[in-house]
Amino acid sequence: MPRDVYETVKSRCHAILRELYVHVASPIDGPGKQDFGDIDILLACPKxxxxxxxxxxxxxxxxxxxTRCIVNQGASSNLALPWPTLEPTPTPERNSSVSGAEAKDKHAEERYIQVDIHIFSSVKEMEWMLFRHGHGDIWSILGSVIRPYGLTVDEGSLWLRVPEIERSNKNRxxxxxxxxxxxxxxxxxxxxxxxxEEPFQDAQAMYEYVAQCPMFSVPPSEPAQDRKGASADDLEKLKSNDRRRMKQRPAFRSFFDExxxxxxxxxxxxxxxTSREQITEEAFARFNIxxxxxxxxxxxxxxxxxxTIWNKLIKDSIPxxxxxEPEKIMYRSCLVKALKMIILEDDDSYGVRLDEGFKDGxxxxxxxxxxxxxxxYQDKVGEAAIQRHNARYAEHMQAKEAKEAQAQAQQQGAGEC
Structure with a gap:
């Protein structure tokens, strides 16, 4: 939708919703945007x-x-509002409707504007979303800048990633x-x-703002690299989501390509x-984490x-x-189980131990x-393990025989009665 329609509908919606909510706002638009797909409105604190x-x-x-509404997970929904006229209209009352104006032409009633409503349980949550989604692609760009330094901004917070964990479990x-x-x-x-308060004057102003971040740098490229677009190194650093944005988001793409x-x-x-190590130390000092x-x-x-110890150093080392042969299979099973108990669970009941221990300070x-x-010590551990297994098996058989004898005696006693 063109800017004049966008601004008209947004201001009307805001006026109506201020009668219902204390806090009504929309994220600040990206620089130079003239065509809009929908209108985002954030609400908090119903009156x-x-x-x-x-x-x-x-x-x-x-x-x-x-005229239509799709309710999504959480307190958000997509609304379809009829396309309005742009003639001046009075400020709507509480129960008035954006659709009150007549359509400009005979096709207008078939056109709709999508308004996305998000209701937040706190002003703090709403302010974060205004921050996170303001200025179009700025946080997609900033996210790509700070990510190599171990930082992530998502829909709720700023996080510091543990490098040893991030490849295996992003959330952890x-x-x-x-x-x-x-x-x-x-x-x-x-x-x-x-x-x-206001949008950036243009995309260049937004890019210059991003460049103030100490984590932004542009290392010189190799002589053979193409100077007409983003270098291979630049693109290689981007996540798959960022590479997708390069194709779909012009402002994001022009940041790298221009x-x-x-x-x-x-x-x-x-x-x-700066460096990732320095950012980590600064996070330790500032956030006490x-x-x-x-x-x-x-x-x-x-x-x-x-x-690694269980799969490689124990199981793989015992062929x-x-x-x-059942005896050999049982022996190996008892041995690897005993080694696991001794090494990983500090079990000293097998009578075999390493004086210097298995761990450092x-x-x-x-x-x-x-x-x-x-x-x-695997032979000594294996001998102790199979002896324990045999003893437990003997105890089990004795208990079983005693139980069977007791049951037989009870049956005989019942027969005599």
């Missing part, structure tokens, strides 16, 4: 004090005069930093300025201004060590017996000690 989100959506649908790798926009700006080195290339040609931002970060990392690394396993123990 009637209601906490029923579905009831709130129904009230909004009725107030705006929507994230350590919470903040959900306050002002703290995010300060931490990533960007001024708040008029971020929440602004980054211009900076490289001019020699701007050619030196790295060092203990959680290291505890999560160490727990993950210890789990991985245990997996499967040739043939199908930080609680991590010393693989060389594990390998040495398996090689030196």
């Amino acid at each position: 009637d004090g209601s906490t029923d989100e579905q009831e709130g959506l129904s009230t909004v649908v009725k107030a705006l005069g929507a 790798a994230k350590v919470f930093l903040t959900s306050e926009p002002s703290e995010v700006f300060e931490f990533v080195g960007l001024p708040i300025g008029t971020y929440f 602004f980054v290339v211009q900076c490289r040609s001019a020699g701007r931002f050619s030196e790295r201004r 060092e203990a959680e970060f290291k505890a999560r990392r160490d727990a993950f690394l210890l789990e991985r060590q245990k997996e 499967l017996p040739q043939g199908s 930080d609680g991590f396993y010393l693989f060389e000690n594990v390998i040495d123990f398996v090689n030196r």
Whole structure:
């Protein structure tokens, strides 16, 4: 939809919804945008004090005069509003409708405008979404800038990722930093300025703003690289989502294909201004998350060590017996189980132990000690393990025989009666 229609419908919707909600806002538009697909409106704090989100959506649908509505997960919905006329109309009353004006032509009633409504349970959540989705693609761009430094901004917070975990489990790798926009700006080195007040003058102004982030740099390219577009190194650093945005989002694409290339040609931002290690240390100091970060990392690394010890150093080092002799199969089964109990679960009941222990001063396993123990003591452990198995089997058989004898005696006693 063109800008004049967009602005007219948005202002009318805001006026109506301010009669229903204390906080009504839309994310600030991206720079230079003249054509719009839909209108996003964020709401918080209903004036009637209601906490029923579905009831709130129904009230909004009725107030705006929507002809169609799709309710999504959470308190959000997509509304279809008839295309309006652009003649001046009075400010709507509380129960008036955007659809009150007549259509400009005979086809107008068949045209609709999509209005996406999001109702938040707190002003804080609403402010985060205004921050996260304001200025079009700015946080897609900033996300690609800060990601190599271990930072992630999602729909709720700023996070610091644990490098040892992130490839295996993205969610587990994230350590919470903040959900306050002002703290995010300060931490990533960007001024708040008029971020929440007005759009950037143009895309170039937005790109220059992003470039103030200390994590933005444009290393010189190799001589053979194509200077007409983003270098292979630039594109290789992007996630699959970012590469998709390169195709679908013009402002995102032009940042890499034009602004980054211009900076490289001019020699701007050619030196790295910080490092992932430095950002991590700054996060420790500012957000007091060092203990959680290291505890999560160490727990993950210890789990991985245990997996390696069990699968590689124990099971793979005890070969499967040739043939199908039950005794040999049972012996191996008892042996690997006993080694696991001794090494990974600190079980000393087998009477075999390593005096120097299996772990270092930080609680991590010393693989060389594990390998040495398996090689030196597997026969002794195997003997103790099979003896324990045989003893337990004998106890089991004795208990079984006693139970059968008791049952037989009870049957005989019942027969005599």
